[in-house]
Amino acid sequence: MGQLIAITVFGLIALGFGATVFRTSSMVRSALALLGSMVAIGLMFLTLEAEFLGVLQIMMMAGEMTIMAIFMVMYMMDPGGLGQMDMSHQKRFSKAAGVVAFLAAAAMILLVDWGDTVDEVPAPDVQVHNLGLELMGRSLLIFEAAGTSILVAMIAATAVAIARRE
Amino acid sequence: MSVLWSAIFLMGGAYVIAVLESWFMTSRFRWLAPVAGLGELAKEPVIPRLSDRVFYESAPLILLTVPLLGFAVLPLTPGVIVTDLATGALFLNAALAYVLVALVMAGWGSHGAYAMVAGWRFLGQFVGYGMLVVMPIAAVAMRAQSLSTTEIVRSQEALWNAVFQPMGLLVFLPATMALGFMPPIDLPVAPGELAGGVSGEYTGPRLTIFRLGRLVLVVTLATAVTVFFLGGWLGPVLPAIAWTSIKVTGVVALMLAAGRYVPRLREEQVLMWSWKFGIPVALANIFWVGVILLAV
Numbered sequence: 001m002g003q004l005i006a007i008t009v010f011g012l013i014a015l016g017f018g019a020t021v022f023r024t025s026s027m028v029r030s031a032l033a034l035l036g037s038m039v040a041i042g043l044m045f046l047t048l049e050a051e052f053l054g055v056l057q058i059m060m061m062a063g064e065m066t067i068m069a070i071f072m073v074m075y076m077m078d079p080g081g082l083g084q085m086d087m088s089h090q091k092r093f094s095k096a097a098g099v100v101a102f103l104a105a106a107a108m109i110l111l112v113d114w115g116d117t118v119d120e121v122p123a124p125d126v127q128v129h130n131l132g133l134e135l136m137g138r139s140l141l142i143f144e145a146a147g148t149s150i151l152v153a154m155i156a157a158t159a160v161a162i163a164r165r166e
Numbered sequence: 167m168s169v170l171w172s173a174i175f176l177m178g179g180a181y182v183i184a185v186l187e188s189w190f191m192t193s194r195f196r197w198l199a200p201v202a203g204l205g206e207l208a209k210e211p212v213i214p215r216l217s218d219r220v221f222y223e224s225a226p227l228i229l230l231t232v233p234l235l236g237f238a239v240l241p242l243t244p245g246v247i248v249t250d251l252a253t254g255a256l257f258l259n260a261a262l263a264y265v266l267v268a269l270v271m272a273g274w275g276s277h278g279a280y281a282m283v284a285g286w287r288f289l290g291q292f293v294g295y296g297m298l299v300v301m302p303i304a305a306v307a308m309r310a311q312s313l314s315t316t317e318i319v320r321s322q323e324a325l326w327n328a329v330f331q332p333m334g335l336l337v338f339l340p341a342t343m344a345l346g347f348m349p350p351i352d353l354p355v356a357p358g359e360l361a362g363g364v365s366g367e368y369t370g371p372r373l374t375i376f377r378l379g380r381l382v383l384v385v386t387l388a389t390a391v392t393v394f395f396l397g398g399w400l401g402p403v404l405p406a407i408a409w410t411s412i413k414v415t416g417v418v419a420l421m422l423a424a425g426r427y428v429p430r431l432r433e434e435q436v437l438m439w440s441w442k443f444g445i446p447v448a449l450a451n452i453f454w455v456g457v458i459l460l461a462v
């Protein structure tokens with residue numbers, strides 16, 4: 001029961017921050033509101049006793065959302081949101097797309113057969129151990145491929161960013 | 167009981183660091199320097215016009231909360247630890263990552279050019295040395311075969327990690343100093359260059375909380391160095407808590423001495439050392455530990 005209440009509260013917090021992302025005109029507020037939403041999701045993981053995933057989610061998002069904030073500040077004309085600039089457009093299309101996406105996600109949640117639930121959650125150290133074996137076993141190729149492509153993208157981006165010597 | 171002992175250790179540590187810092191900075195030893203610093207509480211708080219109040223008010227509180235959370239997973243003696251998480255080492259990383267969020271919030275929320283530059287500068291540096299905090303901890307966890315900080319200390323009973331994997335300590339110590347914005351890597355606050363940087367627009371009680379948060383952060387970082395590399399509470403004759411205290415004080419003194427005798431690094435020097443020297447050394451360290459663990 002306590003678990004259910006906690007996960008509802010964190011879920012509502014995540015939704016609230018998610019709404020704030022679109023309600024504010026300040027780019028930094030927007031990015032950090034998204035961070036708040038992600039942290040709330042991390043807390044939901046922790047409530048569900050997925051300790052490693054929860055802590056990892058909370059850790060990774062801090063750096064990523066802050067880096068996103070500086071890119072948003074760099075690219076937007078009015079990053080502070082002080083100039084009363086209207087940044088929304090294509091409102092009717094966005095509303096329709098939002099409704100369709102929500103219905104699709106809801107249908108997926110209800111229609112997919114999620115299998116049986118586990119009666120007993122493994123202890124946190126067992127979870128870490130199992131995750132490690134998974135990463136080094138079945139999922140090894142996926143992670144290696146993802147890592148290598150990110151590395152290639154980083155090298156390419158650096159190469160593009162360096163000014164050409166005359 | 168653990169909470170009480172940890173709180174006493176934190177307060178004592180913050181006091182000792184404040185005294186040592188004032189001693190190293192001014193060359194005058196004053197027992198009451200931290201108490202004199204509390205005078206800031208009585209000063210008039212000035213709030214910048216057009217500041218982002220949500221960020222401005224919450225940033226010092228986050229900076230104080232985050233190291234407290236990180237400290238909660240660090241053992242002072244075999245029994246004294248607020249919470250011995252199975253993912254303790256990862257949790258500490260997660261907590262420390264929010265120092266970045268707090269400083270960027272303080273920089274942006276202050277509505278001042280220097281503060282904003284300082285906040286983004288901290289972000290730029292953090293991308294460079296963030297991995298230098300994470301990767302040595304990964305190598306330490308490899309040896310302990312556990313992310314629990316208590317297990318990490320126990321794994322050093324035969325040999326401290328400082329000797330077992332010196333390359334890890336070599337990059338971890340400067341990285342923690344940069345994370346706690348201590349001289350010579352104190353660019354985000356850089357007195358004399360950025361007019362106080364992220365904390366430049368803070369006055370009165372908010373500045374006191376900001377400074378207290380940083381002191382607690384330094385205690386947490388020094389304790390982390392002790393736990394991960396200097397064998398935590400391990401040592402002969404003296405009781406466990408004495409060894410932890412001695413080691414933490416030694417680490418802090420080393421950090422402050424570096425601030426006193428090494429000139430402040432420029433922004434691009436910090437980045438160059440982080441990326442071109444730190445990352446390869448940290449990777450070599452992981453390789454070294456892996457080879458030893460497999461071969462020996």
